[in-house]
Amino acid sequence: MTDTKPRIAIIPGDPSGIGPELIARLLNEDGVTDAADIVLVGDGHVWEQGAAQSGLPVALAEIGEDAAGTAEGVNWLPMETIAPDDVKVAEVTVEGGTCSLRCLDKALDLAQAGKVDGVLFGPFNKAALTSAGLNAEDEHRYMARYLGFTGYHSEINVLDDLMTTRVTSHIGLREVAERISAEAVEKAIGLAEDTLKRAGKDRPHIAVAALNPHAGDNGKFGREEIDILQPVVEAAQAKQKNVTGPWPSDTVFLKAKRGEVDAVVTMYHDQGQIAIKLMGFERGVTVAGGLPIPVATPAHGTAFDIAGQQQANVGATLQAFNLLVRMARNHRAARAAA
Structure with missing residues (x-):
């Protein structure tokens, strides 16, 4: 990784929705790995699910738990947050919410430790998050609490x-x-x-x-x-x-x-x-907005009505990635200058 090229942690969002497919599509867009180095955080079978749903390849080059050994391009930090049989496409489940929160926690940990410069997440399902113990008005307040941010x-x-x-x-x-x-x-x-x-x-x-x-x-x-x-x-x-x-x-x-x-x-x-x-x-x-680390996501939801049907539109996810890269680049430069 160069001094100016940011490193972005990406998590799938709720595995029951279109998040895994969207991320697979994103990784196959021209220029994505030229703009940033990627750390995929999550279960291997969820990323494989996204590849199957999109019909596009997702390479899983495994790295260590603290992002040790991260190389240019796409890297994969393995987690075990949900069993394959517990992924119920197009259904709200406690297991899907738990997967979402555990992957989010890990991505935030990496960002706080300076291992990544920003976090991109696929769409969450708020009902699933709540059932899994979100205990906050929304994911934004959850993230602030997790980071200990009171501003x-x-x-x-x-x-x-x-x-x-x-x-x-x-x-x-x-x-x-x-x-x-x-x-x-x-x-x-x-x-x-x-x-x-x-x-x-x-x-x-x-x-x-x-x-x-x-x-x-x-x-x-x-x-x-x-x-x-x-x-x-x-x-x-x-x-x-x-x-x-x-x-x-x-x-x-x-x-x-x-x-x-x-x-x-x-x-x-x-x-x-x-x-x-x-x-x-x-x-x-x-x-x-306002958190000490850059975090972005597509503005739409999990779209259970089209999940698993190869219909997910990557447009908003690509826009989120491009904006996050700009913010992460500036965040990285500010951290280096501090």
Whole structure:
């Protein structure tokens, strides 16, 4: 491995879904091993399953448990997390969730130890993760807890060159307005800015979406824009940050689609997700924003309806890999300079 070429740990996600097939397809894409050296983490039979489901070869060059002996190209760190007979394609199982968590833990261990520069995971099934002992709101909070990270972090959604962050996430709509605070908006802006800079964007343009229809229409439909959002935007601008808004949420994504902004800070989950998925469902990426190590995954789920049918589209996984490589390269350089 060269000084600039990052090393990426890849785990299959839930073995019952399309993750193993997606990773097999990814490894056979042109330029993947030129961009990064790969450490496959997981059971040999799961990777073989992916090869069979995709009809594409997956070479398993075995390395040591601490990634000792990692060479250029594709390497395999063996694990025994699930018996072959316990892999039930297109079914939610405790065993599938256990496999997912154990592989994730190992990949995070490697990243914390500096053995890899980033982690890519195939889609997880949240029901399976929960049954296996996730004991967290989602995998992002699980990862933060596992890493002992107590700083601000949140899921970031990415489509091509556009990122979205959220002021609120997995809560009911009736709770959203009371959770909108200046501090929360500032953190969402900062997360977008920091993540874009880690991906190589020096001065990103960040647009803040309004909460209310027509951006509140001068207070007619709510005062969050007047009392919270506008002051936060003005304070960011006073610090020479490239932040604008609050923009009506039914038009801000038109600006994003035209490439006029690099990120949109949304107020709640579906405000950004609906727009992103309509613009490119098969290219969407999820980044574990704020964590001390780069982590990414395709934004779609395990797709049990097509699992094992050679129909999985590698587009989002390839986008996740390419973004992760950029972030991992910068992470590796920053670690070397520290």
